[in-house]
Amino acid sequence: MLPIKLHAANHRYVKIALLLFVVLLLMSNTGMSMKLPAYPTAKKGVLDLRSAAMNEKIPLNGEWLFYWQQLLAEGDKASHPNIVEFPSLWNSGHKINGRELPAFGYASYRLTVLLPKKHGDLRLTVPDVYSAYALYVNGKQVATNGKVSRSDEGFEPYWQYKTIDFGQNADTLNLVLEIANFVHSKGGITKPLYIGDREVVRLDRQQDEAIDLLLTGCLIMGGLFFFGLYLFGNRDRAILLFSLYVLVYSYRIIGIDNYVLHTIIPNMDWYIAVRLEYLTLFVGIGLFGLYSRYLYPLDINGPTLNVIAVVCFAFALASLVLSPYYFTQLINPFLVLMMFCLIYIPSVYLIAFRRKRPGSIYALSSSIALMFVFAISLFHYWGFLPQLQVLTFIGYVSFFFLQSLVLSHRVSFVLKNAQQQAEQGLKAKTEFLSTMSHEIRTPLNSVIGMSHLMLKNDPRPDQREHLDVIIFSANNLLGIVNDILDYNKIEAGKITFERIEMDLLAIARNVVNSLQTSANDKGITLKLVGDEQLKSKLIGDPIRISQVITNLVHNAIKFTPSGFVEVSITVQRQTDTNITVKVAVKDTGIGISADKQDLIFERFTQADSSTSRGFGGTGLGLAISKRILELQNSSLELISAEGKGSVFYFVQTFQKVVNTLPEITEKNKLPQQGMPFAGIDLLLVEDNPLNVMVAQTFLKKWGAGIDVAVNGEEALQKLDVNKHKLVLMDLHMPVMDGYQAAKAMRNKGVTLPIIALTANLPDEVKQEIADAGIDGIVVKPFLPDELYGKVWHHLFK
CATH class of the missing domain: 1.20.1070 (Rhopdopsin 7-helix transmembrane proteins)
Incomplete structure (x- = not known):
């Protein structure tokens, strides 16, 4: 055991x-075993197969003559044989003169096989033995495995399947099988020899x-x-x-x-x-x-x-x-x-x-x-x-x-x-980034808002310079947050594209104008070259196109120490319904070596690790632009030589709007002079004191009267539909958030415009805002003009 x-x-x-x-x-x-046929067996060294059907494999089992320590075919004189059951091991119960046989030794087995007078070609199979043999048929050696000897000198063991063929004239087979073993713990043979029709045995x-x-x-x-x-x-x-x-x-x-x-x-x-x-x-x-x-x-x-x-x-x-x-x-x-x-x-x-x-x-x-x-x-x-x-x-x-x-x-x-964990991780990452976005945007709203307020109070030139630096840095931080959120949204497959009318030349012109100051500060020329063949509005997503062009122009300015940056829009082909345009941004900047040109499109990556220290940036801009274009069946391409500049371009096909673009005229501006909101009372629902101060300061400057509530429950108590003309509602507040407060107001029959103030991106809260009955949204940090325009629109539309 x-x-x-x-x-x-x-x-x-x-x-x-x-x-x-x-x-x-x-x-x-x-x-x-029930399916095994009964074959004739040998008796005292003779196997009579004269009445057997030779079209099968017949085992040569039964009683064989056994000669211990004798090799009959090699001249040893046959003594009185023993009768043994074949196949069997000689050291498994065989005794001679009362003595059990050892594993080491040699012996001869003899059998006479009587065959039918008429039979076909026969084949005899010989298996492996323990552990060398020589087979003789009618006095002739017909098969060997290894070398048989009377001692371990000259002895060689070997195991291999062998066959011997006989013609149709054979009627008697005198078999002598010599076996020797000096290496294995078993001596003899455990598998039977078979004889039968040659083709049957072969198959x-x-x-x-x-x-x-x-x-x-x-x-x-x-x-x-x-x-x-x-x-x-x-x-x-x-x-x-x-x-x-x-x-x-x-x-x-x-x-x-x-x-x-x-x-x-x-x-x-x-x-x-x-x-x-x-x-x-x-x-x-x-x-x-x-x-x-x-x-x-x-x-x-x-x-x-x-x-x-x-x-x-x-x-x-x-x-x-x-x-x-x-x-x-x-x-x-x-x-x-x-x-x-x-x-x-x-x-x-x-x-x-x-x-x-x-x-x-x-x-x-x-x-x-x-x-x-x-x-x-x-x-x-x-x-x-x-x-x-x-x-x-x-x-x-x-x-x-x-x-x-x-x-x-x-x-x-x-x-x-792993998939479930990845999905949970992705969800947690999305929630984390959304929370971080909200937490970063909220203080940025105060920083940017207060800076704009101070700029409007006629600061000294040195103070204006400092405020410009604050606004620039805050906007850079806001851009980084937006890039991270955009890439996360693209990875999660949640990005969507609008299909609305847009003016591609006007979009490019706005990008160039907005970045003109950055180019002037570096002493480089920023220009736009438009194609006169582009006379129609296009169907597309103006925000995403603007984002791509802005990323490319911003990158070009950042990596161009001197020279120029040129934005060009070229019509490659057009029909009555579609137009294919090439948008290219060319610069005379530092350029990119050939071995790094694929690398720069990877996320969080720049061509050289020293680049981020010299020029700044997260390395997300090009990756985002590339994915946005790929999702619109386009691709961002690059032609560049180190030290000579770069050209980033993409080719995209748009559906045309049939109407021809009107002559560009100065847009009607909202009234900015005086106090356009004089005599109008608004309800501001916001729990952050700094954000309250920023929004309240702007709105009072425009003449509005402001009542403040710090949560949704208080807003419901303070709301007076006969006094208030509009509600500015923060979405994330204690006690009762903005969604619940807005729903409660609508359930009470309040029809006043409700504008959401939130640090979330519009796409993230679009459905929730619609379900709550909110009319518009202002994203923190907001610019004064954006807040003014949104309030004006809902008050006087």
Whole structure:
């Protein structure tokens, strides 16, 4: 008994698995043996096949004459023979003069085969023996494996399948089989010789070889696949151990029993082959045990598997360092370990199945298939069953296929969890960025608003310069926040594009005008070149087009120390309904080397790490522009030479608006003089004192009367529909937020315009604002003109 104790909770499952195992053994033994035909057997060294049908493979089993320590074909005088059952090992119960025979020695087996008078071409098959033989038929040597000798000098072991053909004239075969063994712990032969129709025997062997080769190929490819999955996947040890087990076990298919590998590689060294045969057996069982441990670690008893692994790898080490005589004796105790594993591992899978572990149903099914295969193998090893290779093949394929399903289910389960975690992470990131945007925009609103207020109070020239720096820096910070949010939105696939009328030339002109000061400060020329063929409005998203052009022009100004930046719009082709234009931004800046031109389009990346220190920026502008264009079936292209400047351009096709552009005239300006809101009372709902001060200062300057509420609940109490003409509502407030307050007002029948004041981007709150009944939105930080224009529009529209 092995010193292994089962966990108490496992006993019931072990009993169930043992019952299944016994049932499979009985099925494989009785069910298959009933199909085996009854062949004639030899009697006292004579096998009479004269009345047998030779169109089948007939085993030459029965009573053979046995001559211990005699090589009859080599001149030894035949003494009184012993009658032995063939095939059998001579050191398994054979006695001569009351003495059991040792494993080392040599002997001759003799049989006379009487054939029918009429038969076709015959073929005799000779299997491997322990561990060298010479076969003589009618006094002529017809097959050898290794070299037979009377001592270990000159003796050579070898295992290989051999065949001998006979013509139609043969009527009697006198067989003498000389066997010698001086290396293995077993002596003699355990597999029968067969004789039968040549074609039948040939096809049967081809079938055996084909099955072995096919199964070996499947195992090697499957093992390499799972090994690659481990290397390039999540480094799951269960996958690694299964891949190693499959690769190791593939040798068990091609390298033993039929010895197909020896046919492929003739003269393969016997000592290497026998070590591989036992090594793969010991290591294979150990790897499978460890694989099961990592597959279901919570359902298996760790110390039990540790003992199994230690025993297996100790036996494997013995097969490497000991002589074959010693390590081949380990097979019987190892079979005890195998029997235990065949009971214990299915019990573990049964526990995993009861606990609903991923893929456990496939693991349990595979263990049943493996038990069936091993039942056939063990009974074949003990001589109770023929090889039954087709059934073994089906069992092996079922086992490895089901185990592959286990790992596939495991990988799928891991990927599904990873996907869920990624989605949760993306959601958390989006919420975090949205919160950070709100928290950054809120104080920026105060910074920018107060700076504009101070600029309108006729500051001294030095104060004006300082205020300009504050506004410039605040706007830069706002631009960085916007870039990060835009890229996050693009990555999440939440970006949308409008399809409205737009004036592309006017958009480009506004971009150039807005950045003209930045160009003048650096002493470079910024100009716009428009194509006279562009006379129609286009259908597109003016905000996104403006964003792309602004990014390109801003980058060009930033990286151009001297010279010029030119924005050009060129019509490439047009029809009555569509027009294709090329928008290019050319500069005389630092340029980009050829090896860095792909790199600059990556997020958070600039061509040179020193660039960010010299010119600033997050490296998101070009990445955002590139993705915006790609989502509109266009692409951002680059022509550049280091030190000579760059040209960024894109070509895009737009749908035309039929109307021709009117002559450009000065827009009607909103009245800015005096106090246009005099006599108008507004309700400002805002919890941030600084934002209250900024908005209140601007609105009072324009003549409006202001009542302030610090949350939605207070706003409902202070609202007077007979007094107030408009509500400015912050969305994020304590007690009651702006959405709830607006809904409550609408539910009470309030029809006053409600304008949201929020640090969120419009797209983020568009649906919520519509649901709450809010009429408009002003995004913090807001410019005075933006707030003025929005209030004017809703008061006097």
